[in-house]
Amino acid sequence: MKRMLVIRIKRCLACKSCELGCAIAHSESGELFGAILEQPASRSRVRVAGDAGFAMPLQCRQCETAPCMGVCPTKALNRSGVDDPIVLDHGLCIGCTWCVMACPFGVISLDEQRRAIVKCDQCFDLVQRGRLPACVTACPSGALTFQTSDDVSREKREACLVEFRRAAGQPGEAV
Amino acid sequence: MPVPGSHQRSSDPAACRMLELAAQNALKLAYDRYDAMQPLCGYGQLGICCQNCNMGPCRINPFGDGPQTGICGASPAVIAARNLARKSAVGSAAHSDHGRGIAQMLLQTARGKTPGYRIKGPAKLRKLAEEWGIPTAGATTEQLAEKVALAALEDFGRQDGVLRFVSRAPQKVRARWEKAGVAPRGIDREIVGTLHSTNMGASNEPHHLILNCVRAGLADGWGGSMIATELSDILLGEPAPLVSEANLGVLKRDYVNILVHGHEPVLSDALVVASQSDEVLDACRDAGAQGLQLAGICCTANEVLMRHGVPIAGNLLHQEFALVTGAVEMMVVDIQCIFPALRDLAKKYHTLMVSTSPKAHFEGFQHIEFDDSRAIESAKQILLAGVANYVNRDKSKVHIPTEKSPLVAGFTTEGVFDHLGGRYRPSYRPLNNAISDGRIRGVVAVVGCNTVKIKQDEAHLALVKELLRHDVLVVQTGCSAIACGKAGLLTPEAADLYAGNGLKEVCDAVGLPPCLHMGSCVDISRILTACIEICREGGLGDDFADLPVAGAAPEWMSDKAIAIGFYVVGSGVYTVVGDPLPVMGSPVVADYLTNGIEKDFGGKFAFEKDPIQAARLIIKHIDSKREALHLSPMMFEPRPVESLGKPLVDDSARAAVG
Numbered sequence: 001m002k003r004m005l006v007i008r009i010k011r012c013l014a015c016k017s018c019e020l021g022c023a024i025a026h027s028e029s030g031e032l033f034g035a036i037l038e039q040p041a042s043r044s045r046v047r048v049a050g051d052a053g054f055a056m057p058l059q060c061r062q063c064e065t066a067p068c069m070g071v072c073p074t075k076a077l078n079r080s081g082v083d084d085p086i087v088l089d090h091g092l093c094i095g096c097t098w099c100v101m102a103c104p105f106g107v108i109s110l111d112e113q114r115r116a117i118v119k120c121d122q123c124f125d126l127v128q129r130g131r132l133p134a135c136v137t138a139c140p141s142g143a144l145t146f147q148t149s150d151d152v153s154r155e156k157r158e159a160c161l162v163e164f165r166r167a168a169g170q171p172g173e174a175v
Numbered sequence: 176m177p178v179p180g181s182h183q184r185s186s187d188p189a190a191c192r193m194l195e196l197a198a199q200n201a202l203k204l205a206y207d208r209y210d211a212m213q214p215l216c217g218y219g220q221l222g223i224c225c226q227n228c229n230m231g232p233c234r235i236n237p238f239g240d241g242p243q244t245g246i247c248g249a250s251p252a253v254i255a256a257r258n259l260a261r262k263s264a265v266g267s268a269a270h271s272d273h274g275r276g277i278a279q280m281l282l283q284t285a286r287g288k289t290p291g292y293r294i295k296g297p298a299k300l301r302k303l304a305e306e307w308g309i310p311t312a313g314a315t316t317e318q319l320a321e322k323v324a325l326a327a328l329e330d331f332g333r334q335d336g337v338l339r340f341v342s343r344a345p346q347k348v349r350a351r352w353e354k355a356g357v358a359p360r361g362i363d364r365e366i367v368g369t370l371h372s373t374n375m376g377a378s379n380e381p382h383h384l385i386l387n388c389v390r391a392g393l394a395d396g397w398g399g400s401m402i403a404t405e406l407s408d409i410l411l412g413e414p415a416p417l418v419s420e421a422n423l424g425v426l427k428r429d430y431v432n433i434l435v436h437g438h439e440p441v442l443s444d445a446l447v448v449a450s451q452s453d454e455v456l457d458a459c460r461d462a463g464a465q466g467l468q469l470a471g472i473c474c475t476a477n478e479v480l481m482r483h484g485v486p487i488a489g490n491l492l493h494q495e496f497a498l499v500t501g502a503v504e505m506m507v508v509d510i511q512c513i514f515p516a517l518r519d520l521a522k523k524y525h526t527l528m529v530s531t532s533p534k535a536h537f538e539g540f541q542h543i544e545f546d547d548s549r550a551i552e553s554a555k556q557i558l559l560a561g562v563a564n565y566v567n568r569d570k571s572k573v574h575i576p577t578e579k580s581p582l583v584a585g586f587t588t589e590g591v592f593d594h595l596g597g598r599y600r601p602s603y604r605p606l607n608n609a610i611s612d613g614r615i616r617g618v619v620a621v622v623g624c625n626t627v628k629i630k631q632d633e634a635h636l637a638l639v640k641e642l643l644r645h646d647v648l649v650v651q652t653g654c655s656a657i658a659c660g661k662a663g664l665l666t667p668e669a670a671d672l673y674a675g676n677g678l679k680e681v682c683d684a685v686g687l688p689p690c691l692h693m694g695s696c697v698d699i700s701r702i703l704t705a706c707i708e709i710c711r712e713g714g715l716g717d718d719f720a721d722l723p724v725a726g727a728a729p730e731w732m733s734d735k736a737i738a739i740g741f742y743v744v745g746s747g748v749y750t751v752v753g754d755p756l757p758v759m760g761s762p763v764v765a766d767y768l769t770n771g772i773e774k775d776f777g778g779k780f781a782f783e784k785d786p787i788q789a790a791r792l793i794i795k796h797i798d799s800k801r802e803a804l805h806l807s808p809m810m811f812e813p814r815p816v817e818s819l820g821k822p823l824v825d826d827s828a829r830a831a832v833g
Contacts (some may be wrong), residue, residue, distance in 0.1 A: 015216070015218075015234075016218075016234060016236070017214075017216060017217065017218075019236065019240070019241075020217040020218070020236075020237075020238075021214065021217075023238045023240075024217070032217050032220060032221070033755065033759055035238075036221065036237040036238065036759065036760065037762075041238045041239045041240075042238055043238065043240065044236075044238065044240055137214060138214055140216070
C-alpha cells in the first residue's frame with residue numbers, strides 16, 4: 001500500500017536535520033564528511049519552510065494525479081506502479097521547468113549545477129531495502145513519519161474519539 | 176537497525192562480558208544512548224551551528240543551499256573557528272583549574288593547614304625553586320613550598336610578561352610563539368581572552384580565532400597542566416616505576432570495593448592513606464569483608480597508580496562496566512569525565528555514588544565535600560560509608576570478570592634518565608643515540624580518551640602495535656595508557672611480543688616496557704618536558720619541530736583533548752587525531768589546521784580514523800624528520816605483522832638493512 005511522508009507540524013523545531021539527511025542520502029559517498037566535499041554538491045529534496053514560530057518540512061506529496069507528470073513533455077517524470085513515488089529519469093529531463101511551474105507546493109526545483117530538476121523520490125532505494133526515507137530517519141523530534149494514508153486516518157479517528165468521549169463526559173483511552 | 180554485538184563495541188573481553196550482562200538485565204549504557212541519539216546532528220559535527228548570540232541560532236547548509244552566513248554575517252569559517260576557540264578555552268580551563276587546586280593545596284600544606292599531607296618531593300621542589308629564581312639557601316622545605324606555590328598561583332593572574340614555564344621551551348619554539356603573538360601570558364587571561372574573542376561581533380577573522388585556540392592551549396600545556404604535574408610531584412611525591420594491574424579483574428569478591436574516578440589526585444591520595452588505617456580495616460572485618468580494595472577509573476586512577484601502585488579498574492567507558500559487576504560498594508568522584516548516567520545505573524545496584532569536589536556536583540549523588548584541613552579524617556569518613564554499604568551487596572548480582580593484566584607505570588621525565596642512562600650516569604644520551612643510530616625510529620605520544628563512536632580501545636591498540644613494530648617508542652597518558660595497560664602492552668614482555676628488533680634491543684637492555692605510562696592527562700606536560708630534554712641532549716635538533724616525534728589521540732572526545740591538541744601542535748609537534756575536529760563545515764579552517772598552521776607553529780593536525788593509516792602517516796612524518804636530520808638508516812626492517820603477539824624466537828627476522 002502506498003506510504004506517504006506524514007508531517008506532524010507541532011513537532012517540527014526547524015532544525016533542518018531533514019535537509020542534511022536528504023542531501024547525504026542523495027550524495028555519492030552517502031556519508032556526511034564525504035558528501036560535503038562532492039562536486040556538484042548534493043541537493044536536498046526537502047526544504048524547511050515557515051517563519052517565526054511556525055515551520056514545517058515540505059517535500060513532494062507524490063500526488064495521485066500529478067500535475068508535474070502531466071506537463072512533462074519528455075515523460076522524464078514517471079512512477080513504476082500506483083503505490084510508487086514519482087521519480088526523475090535524468091537522461092530524459094531537458095530542464096524545461098514546466099514541472100516547477102505546475103507543482104502546487106513549490107517542492108520541485110532546478111539544480112543549477114546539474115542543469116536538471118530535483119524532487120523527492122521518497123528514497124525509493126532505501127525503502128526497497130526495508131529502511132525509512134532519510135528525512136524521517138534524520139528527524140530528531142518525530143515530526144516526520146512514513147505511513148499509509150489508512151494509518152494516518154485511523155490515528156486521526158482515534159484522536160477524534162478521545163475528544164468526543166471527553167465532550168460526552170466519558171474520558172477514556174483511544175483504542 | 177540491528178544493535179551491534181558486544182564484540183563490536185569493545186576490544187576488551189571484560190567490557191564485552193559486562194555489555195552482555197547489561198543487555199540481559201535491560202540496563203542502558205553509553206552505547207545504547209549513542210544508538211538512541213542517531214543520527215547525530217550534522218551541523219554540530221561540522222562545527223557550523225552558531226549559538227553565540229540570540230539573533231540565531233544560525234546554521235550554515237554545508238551543501239551550499241540556503242544562507243551561507245549567519246545573521247550577523249559570520250562565514251562558516253568564522254563560525255567553526257569561534258566554536259573551536261570556545262572548546263579550546265574550556266579544555267584549557269579544565270586542566271588549569273585542576274592545576275590551580277594543586278597549587279592551592281601545596282600552599283596550604285606549606286602553611287601547615289592540611290594535617291595529613293606533607294611535602295613528599297623536596298628534591299623536585301628545590302630544583303623548581305632554583306629554576307624560578309627563588310633563593311633556596313637556608314630555606315626550609317615549607318618556606319620554599321610556600322614561595323613556589325605563590326609563584327605558581329601568580330601565573331594564573333599574571334598581567335605582565337609570560338608564564339614562568341615558557342622559558343623552558345626551546346628558543347625556536349618561543350620565537351614562533353612571539354612572532355605569532357601567542358606566547359601565553361596569564362593562564363586565566365588567555366582563557367578569558369579567548370572566550371572574549373568568540374563573543375558576538377568580537378573577533379571575526381578565522382586565523383585570529385585559531386591563534387586564540389593555540390594561545391589558550393599553550394596556557395594549558397605550558398601553564399595549568401605543567402603546574403598540575405610539577406606541583407603534584409612536589410606535594411604528593413615523584414612517581415617511580417612500579418608494578419600494578421589493570422582491568423575489572425582487580426575488583427575482589429570478598430572485599431569492600433571502592434572506586435575513585437575523575438582527575439584530581441589530592442583526595443584520592445588521602446583515600447589511599449586512609450584505606451590502610453586500622454579503623455577502616457577493622458570496619459571491613461566487622462562488616463564481614465576480608466579487606467578493602469581501592470581501584471581507579473580514568474585519570475584519578477592514573478594519579479594513584481603512578482604514586483601508590485593502586486590498581487586500575489578501567490578507562491572512560493569502564494565507569495559503567497565497573498558498576499555492572501555488582502561488586503562496587505562506592506564510587507568516589509572528583510572532577511571531569513564522570514557520566515551523570517551513573518546515578519541511574521547505581522540505583523540498580525547497592526553502589527553509593529559520592530561526589531567530593533566543590534567544582535562538580537551531580538544530581539542524585541551523595542555530596543561529601545572533601546575538607547583538606549582534615550584530609551585523612553575526611554577520607555576515612557568517606558571510606559567508612561562505603562564499608563558500611565558492604566552488607567547491602569546483593570551477591571546474586573555479583574559478576575566480576577577475571578581479566579586483569581600486569582603493568583609497569585610511574586615513568587617521568589626525570590625517571591627516564593635513571594632507566595636509560597643508569598642511576599650513576601643519568602642522561603638522555605642513550606635515547607638520543609638509539610634514535611640517531613636507527614635502533615629507535617622516534618618517539619610518539621599516544622594519549623587521550625575513549626569514545627563510543629568506535630570500538631573501545633581498538634584504535635589505541637592497533638595504532639600502538641603498528642608503531643611498536645616499526646621501532647617507535649610509545650609514551651602514554653590518560654585513557655590510552657589504561658587501554659594499553661589492560662592489553663598487556665605496558666610490560667617489558669610486550670617488547671618481545673610487539674616491538675621491532677631495534678626497539679626490543681633497547682627495551683631488553685634497560686628493562687623498559689616499549690610503552691611508557693607517564694600518568695594522567697595533565698601529565699602530557701611530562702611529554703613536553705621530555706622533548707625539552709631530548710633537544711637539550713643534542714643531536715636531534717634544537718626545535719620540537721625537528722624531532723622525529725609525533726602525537727596521537729585516536730579515540731578523543733573531550734574539549735580537554737582539543738586544548739591538548741593545540742598546545743602540542745602549537746609547540747611544533749605533528750598530531751594525528753581520530754575523528755576530525757568539528758570544523759569540517761569550513762574547508763578554510765580544516766585546511767589551515769591540517770596544512771597552513773605548520774608554517775606558523777611547526778606542527779599540524781591530521782584527521783585519520785583508521786589507526787593503521789594513522790600509524791602510516793606518523794611513520795612517514797618521522798622518517799621525513801630523520802632524513803632532514805641526516806640520521807642513520809633504520810637498523811632493522813619493521814617486524815612482520817604475522818609475528819605480532821608471538822615472542823621472537825629466531826634471528827632470521829633480524830635481517831639488517833644496508
